[in-house]
Amino acid sequence: MDAGYSLTSLARSYGIIFVTLVTFVVxxxxxxxxLSPENIYGLFYGVSLDxxxxxxxxxxxxxxxxxxxxxxxxxxxxxxxxxLATRGFPTEFGILIGILIGFAVGAGNGxxxxxxxxxxxxxxxxxxxxxxxxxxxxxxxxxGNRYAEGFRAIARARFLSLNWTVPAMFLxxxxxxxxxxxxTSARVLYYIGNNRKSALIHGMRTDATRIGAFVLSGGLAAxxxxxxxxxxxxxDVDMGRHLEFTILTAAVIGGASLFGGRGRVVNSVVAYxxxxxxxxxxxxxxxxxVFQQIIVGVILVAVVAADTQLNxxxx
Amino acid sequence: xxxxxxSSREVAFLLTVVGAATMALTNRYFATASNFDSLQxxxxxxxxxxxxxxxxxxxxxxxxxxxxxxxxxxxxxxxxLHAHLPIPLAVAAAVLFGATFGLVNGVLVAIIGINPLVxxxxxxxxxxxxxxxxxxxxxxxxxTGFPKSFTDLGNxxxxxxxxxxxxFLAIAIVTHVALKRFAWGRQFFFLGSNPNAAHSFGFxxxxxxxxxxxxxxxxxxxxxxxxxxxxxxxxxxxxAGIELEIIVACLIGGASTSGGRxxxxxxxxGTMLMALIRNSFVLYELxxxxxxxxxxxxxxxxxxxxxxxxxARNRANPNEVT
Numbered sequence: 001m002d003a004g005y006s007l008t009s010l011a012r013s014y015g016i017i018f019v020t021l022v023t024f025v026v027x028x029x030x031x032x033x034x035l036s037p038e039n040i041y042g043l044f045y046g047v048s049l050d051x052x053x054x055x056x057x058x059x060x061x062x063x064x065x066x067x068x069x070x071x072x073x074x075x076x077x078x079x080x081x082x083x084l085a086t087r088g089f090p091t092e093f094g095i096l097i098g099i100l101i102g103f104a105v106g107a108g109n110g111x112x113x114x115x116x117x118x119x120x121x122x123x124x125x126x127x128x129x130x131x132x133x134x135x136x137x138x139x140x141x142x143x144g145n146r147y148a149e150g151f152r153a154i155a156r157a158r159f160l161s162l163n164w165t166v167p168a169m170f171l172x173x174x175x176x177x178x179x180x181x182x183x184t185s186a187r188v189l190y191y192i193g194n195n196r197k198s199a200l201i202h203g204m205r206t207d208a209t210r211i212g213a214f215v216l217s218g219g220l221a222a223x224x225x226x227x228x229x230x231x232x233x234x235x236d237v238d239m240g241r242h243l244e245f246t247i248l249t250a251a252v253i254g255g256a257s258l259f260g261g262r263g264r265v266v267n268s269v270v271a272y273x274x275x276x277x278x279x280x281x282x283x284x285x286x287x288x289x290v291f292q293q294i295i296v297g298v299i300l301v302a303v304v305a306a307d308t309q310l311n312x313x314x315x
Numbered sequence: 316x317x318x319x320x321x322s323s324r325e326v327a328f329l330l331t332v333v334g335a336a337t338m339a340l341t342n343r344y345f346a347t348a349s350n351f352d353s354l355q356x357x358x359x360x361x362x363x364x365x366x367x368x369x370x371x372x373x374x375x376x377x378x379x380x381x382x383x384x385x386x387x388x389x390x391x392x393x394x395x396l397h398a399h400l401p402i403p404l405a406v407a408a409a410v411l412f413g414a415t416f417g418l419v420n421g422v423l424v425a426i427i428g429i430n431p432l433v434x435x436x437x438x439x440x441x442x443x444x445x446x447x448x449x450x451x452x453x454x455x456x457x458x459t460g461f462p463k464s465f466t467d468l469g470n471x472x473x474x475x476x477x478x479x480x481x482x483f484l485a486i487a488i489v490t491h492v493a494l495k496r497f498a499w500g501r502q503f504f505f506l507g508s509n510p511n512a513a514h515s516f517g518f519x520x521x522x523x524x525x526x527x528x529x530x531x532x533x534x535x536x537x538x539x540x541x542x543x544x545x546x547x548x549x550x551x552x553x554x555a556g557i558e559l560e561i562i563v564a565c566l567i568g569g570a571s572t573s574g575g576r577x578x579x580x581x582x583x584x585g586t587m588l589m590a591l592i593r594n595s596f597v598l599y600e601l602x603x604x605x606x607x608x609x610x611x612x613x614x615x616x617x618x619x620x621x622x623x624x625x626x627a628r629n630r631a632n633p634n635e636v637t
Contacts, residue, residue: 129611290447297440
């Protein structure tokens with residue numbers, strides 16, 4: 001292992017944290033409004049709601065699979081949960097149904113991809129379209145009405161004068177980081193992502209694990225969707241649109257590989273925070289939101305190009 | 316008989332015929348001149364993009380940025396016409412622009428080695444962003460008021476059919492002959508069926524992939540130019556979201572996501588079936604939300620169908636390498 005290789009792996013593991021800190025400092029020094037406690041808190045609060053969808057997506061990408069339906073599941077589950085609560089069902093019932101929808105879509109994705117050996121990108125594009133349509137049907141039924149009071153309170157509940165999701169985020173990330181780096185059963189995800197055949201020969205239950213990861217990804221996207229629907233208070237047809245692409249970008253610039261075997265939840269979350277911070281800071285510099293699409297696209301391609309190049313050099 | 320049904324292309328053809336007959340019988344607006352006009356122009360535009368996507372799928376790749384290329388090329392053409400450039404020059408520049416955009420995808424995928432999903436997703440974002448930037452800074456008058464000889468490209472008819480449909484059919488025939496009769500075209504199939512073998516046999520895989528992407532870009536750009544000529548205006552929504560519809564059309568037309576399979580006839584049949592589905596949404600006044608549900612279901616149905624056939628074939632010949 002030469003110095004070049006360890007520098008590469010260092011960049012992969014901590015590069016995104018470094019870049020995020022630098023961006024934070026640059027924005028803080030140059031724009032007063034950026035460093036205000038409300039703004040910073042708003043950024044963290046936003047990420048703390050999407051955290052679960054990011055986590056599920058990252059676990060799948062570690063195994064070399066992809067779920068592009070997360071944004072649609074997020075919208076359908078959130079809107080349905082809110083709709084049921086508003087129609088007079090108990091809030092808990094709405095949440096339960098919302099999350100069950102996520103598990104069900106995830107199970108459908110997982111079974112089809114694993115049992116029929118279908119390319120997960122193409123299949124989940126199909127699920128993306130179908131579930132998005134269903135979510136638009138529910139959103140149209142709500143017709144811009146506000147969700148019930150009890151439902152709106154979920155994302156607003158406080159813990160130590162913070163929204164509970166913010167401390168929960170730190171706890172979840174810490175626990176996940178500990179489990180994924182220490183536990184042997186979690187290492188299975190990486191083995192499957194690196195070499196599925198070899199993982200199978202070594203006695204790992206690759207099929208069951210892959211289906212399980214799809215189910216989890218659906219359920220976690222649903223959980224994030226419910227929290228976000230509760231926060232935005234009214235049914236919104238644009239909820240979660242293109243979320244899959246933002247999370248994919250975050251996972252990739254956080255060091256995950258589309259070929260599997262690499263990626264860390266904490267890095268994806270930091271990268272997602274970085275993208276949110278970039279959008280937030282660039283607006284303060286007067287950069288049009290439409291122009292930010294270009295920036296995200298260039299960052300995505302540039303990071304993957306650099307990573308591919310480093311991979312070639314490392315052998 | 317059973318073998319005939321194993322190809323999704325033939326099934327799609329059958330569905331198209333049955334679907335068209337059903338619609339003609341149950342909806343009095345289906346068999347009208349204006350509806351056939353709209354079906355023709357959809358077939359010409361979407362079919363052109365599908366041809367490029369089909370060649371990419373045959374070679375084992377795909378392109379999510381075709382919608383952005385289509386929109387950008389349409390706007391480029393509109394801006395050049397507004398600057399009083401001669402029509403042939405403006406059209407050629409727009410198509411060349413599309414080919415260049417495609418070539419960038421080709422370089423990212425073939426030379427740098429980026430996963431096609433990520434590379435073309437990135438260029439899709441960039442292209443869409445540029446469109447939005449232009450649209451917010453330009454006044455809308457820049458995108459209308461074209462000379463008549465340009466709008467004729469999208470509205471004139473010859474022999475009862477639209478000029479743009481004739482253009483599409485000509486390109487389709489050339490592509491079909493190139494793919495079937497010439498070694499140059501067969502190399503796309505060879506690469507898609509067995510990339511490693513293609514490389515070992517000394518094929519320049521990088522060049523093949525780059526050419527396929529440039530071709531897809533040029534065809535998407537042509538579709539954009541024709542749409543602008545047909546609508547007599549260019550706007551920021553041109554081509555938005557069309558990439559998924561085109562991929563679905565190719566898959567139900569017999570292409571495979573694992574490469575090596577597909578045909579020009581398949582691209583046409585798939586595009587026709589998709590155009591018919593879209594048409595039925597309009598004629599039966601279906602809510603827009605359900606359109607997405609049905610498109611997604613068709614895509615899932617197509618890939619599940621393909622997978623079921625593939626698994627059945629593997630079970631029949633377990634030694635065949637897939």
